[in-house]
Amino acid sequence: MSVVAVPGSKSVTARALFLAAAADSTTTLRRPLLSDDTDGFAQGLTALGYHVRRTPDTWRVTGRPAGPAVPEADVYCRDAATASRFLPALAAAGHGTYRFDASPQMRRRPVAPLTTALRQLGVDLSHDEADGHLPLTVNADGIKGGELDLDASLSSQFLTALLLTGPLTAEGLRINVTGLVSAPYVEITIAMMRAFGAEVARDGNALIVPPGGYRAADYAIEPDASTASYLFAAAALTGREVTVPGLGTNALQGDLAFVDVLGRMGARVDIGPDATTVCGTGRLAGVTANMRDISDTMPTLAAIAPFADGPVRIEDVYNTRVKECDRLEACATNLRRQGIRVETGRDWIEIHPGTPARAEIACHGDHRIAMSFGTAALRIPGGVTFDEPGCVKKTFPEFHEVFSALRRDWNL
Ligand SMILES: O=C(O)C1=C[C@@H](OP(=O)(O)O)[C@@H](O)[C@H](O)C1
Numbered sequence: 554m555s556v557v558a559v560p561g562s563k564s565v566t567a568r569a570l571f572l573a574a575a576a577d578s579t580t581t582l583r584r585p586l587l588s589d590d591t592d593g594f595a596q597g598l599t600a601l602g603y604h605v606r607r608t609p610d611t612w613r614v615t616g617r618p619a620g621p622a623v624p625e626a627d628v629y630c631r632d633a634a635t636a637s638r639f640l641p642a643l644a645a646a647g648h649g650t651y652r653f654d655a656s657p658q659m660r661r662r663p664v665a666p667l668t669t670a671l672r673q674l675g676v677d678l679s680h681d682e683a684d685g686h687l688p689l690t691v692n693a694d695g696i697k698g699g700e701l702d703l704d705a706s707l708s709s710q711f712l713t714a715l716l717l718t719g720p721l722t723a724e725g726l727r728i729n730v731t732g733l734v735s736a737p738y739v740e741i742t743i744a745m746m747r748a749f750g751a752e753v754a755r756d757g758n759a760l761i762v763p764p765g766g767y768r769a770a771d772y773a774i775e776p777d778a779s780t781a782s783y784l785f786a787a788a789a790l791t792g793r794e795v796t797v798p799g800l801g802t803n804a805l806q807g808d809l810a811f812v813d814v815l816g817r818m819g820a821r822v823d824i825g826p827d828a829t830t831v832c833g834t835g836r837l838a839g840v841t842a843n844m845r846d847i848s849d850t851m852p853t854l855a856a857i858a859p860f861a862d863g864p865v866r867i868e869d870v871y872n873t874r875v876k877e878c879d880r881l882e883a884c885a886t887n888l889r890r891q892g893i894r895v896e897t898g899r900d901w902i903e904i905h906p907g908t909p910a911r912a913e914i915a916c917h918g919d920h921r922i923a924m925s926f927g928t929a930a931l932r933i934p935g936g937v938t939f940d941e942p943g944c945v946k947k948t949f950p951e952f953h954e955v956f957s958a959l960r961r962d963w964n965l
């Protein structure tokens with residue numbers, strides 16, 4: 554049995570940084586994720602004039618309910634969609650001129666539903682190059698609040714950005730939501746807003762946030778459930794047992810439900826009060842899975858799918874085409890390179906059983922493509938190589954070391 558400690562959640566760390574920055578005094582964040590995305594988020598706050606002091610285990614952030622401490626800033630969000638979408642909303646509630654830019658990969662990803670919503674609320678915001686994309690400039694002068702409609706079918710992060718900003722508005726927000734993907738991420742947002750003293754109410758498809766700001770907190774970040782999917786998949790794939798501590802029945806992250814898919818495929822799964830264990834049984838059955846709620850784990854399942862004894866069909870994941878890369882396409886291309894039969898449609902992929910050959914994985918700069926195919930490689934003699942192994946730094950910089958150690962410990 555292997556007990557593997559997984560680094561902190563990217564999503565929880567990003568929200569905690571936002572909430573801490575907006576709170577009324579100093580917040581302590583325990584066990585934050587140390588990765589490129591969260592480092593970029595913290596540096597973004599620093600560029601906006603917030604006081605962020607970091608040691609490896611503990612980050613302290615001094616909140617500023619009035620918004621950024623500087624009248625002007627240039628913020629570089631790297632590859633992080635959380636920073637690219639949450640920070641402009643935070644800045645909009647302040648007073649000053651703030652420009653947000655990101656890597657070429659992130660510049661290609663949409664922000665229009667969020668920027669349209671902010672404009673609907675009266676925020677002066679311009680797209681500096683391509684309409685609906687970063688770079689963008691916010692001429693912030695506070696947000697009065699009000700009612701707006703939001704299409705969240707490309708990303709739930711637009712809704713999270715607006716919800717997080719709701720308590721900072723003068724009159725609060727009512728957001729009428731359509732087409733929501735990744736719904737469990739919105740539940741993380743609401744739970745964390747409550748932990749920082751704010752309220753969110755529901756009325757059918759509308760979410761209502763009263764004004765009132767946030768209270769500072771002492772907040773422990775749980776391990777990352779999407780990262781844990783690689784360890785759980787590794788166990789199911791190789792007939793080993795892995796326990797991830799710190800992710801149990803009270804976990805905030807919906808991605809822990811990936812273990813249910815592994816359970817349906819034949820793995821033994823135990824979600825305890827404070828840990829989750831997956832034990833491979835030597836059998837991996839084909840499965841049809843709707844992954845609309847847990848689409849960051851789509852590549853994990855796609856990469857191990859050829860080892861199932863029947864087809865694996867993954868449905869309702871159109872928005873994975875607007876992530877770090879077009880993930881449906883990237884999964885299909887890499888599987889075909891490995892000699893596997895794959896079909897794709899607008900929002901689905903079907904993978905047939907086969908024996909993946911050793912190949913160079915085209916990562917498309919996407920950490921999840923690298924980590925998913927790196928996991929499946931445990932069953933490929935000689936493993937795989939990657940064109941950009943370093944892209945794992947976005948959320949799990951230690952991925953290759955952790956998986957090399959597993960390969961050694963499990964004699965693979
Ligand atoms: O809010 C968040 O922290 C996230 C929401 C999800 O994005 P979408 O809502 O764009 O699917 C997820 O894929 C991403 O990794 C993190």
Ligand SMILES: C=C(OP(=O)(O)O)C(=O)O
Binds near residue numbers: 632633634877948
């Ligand atoms: C989609 C992801 O990240 P982002 O927060 O940049 O959307 C991801 O981590 O899989």
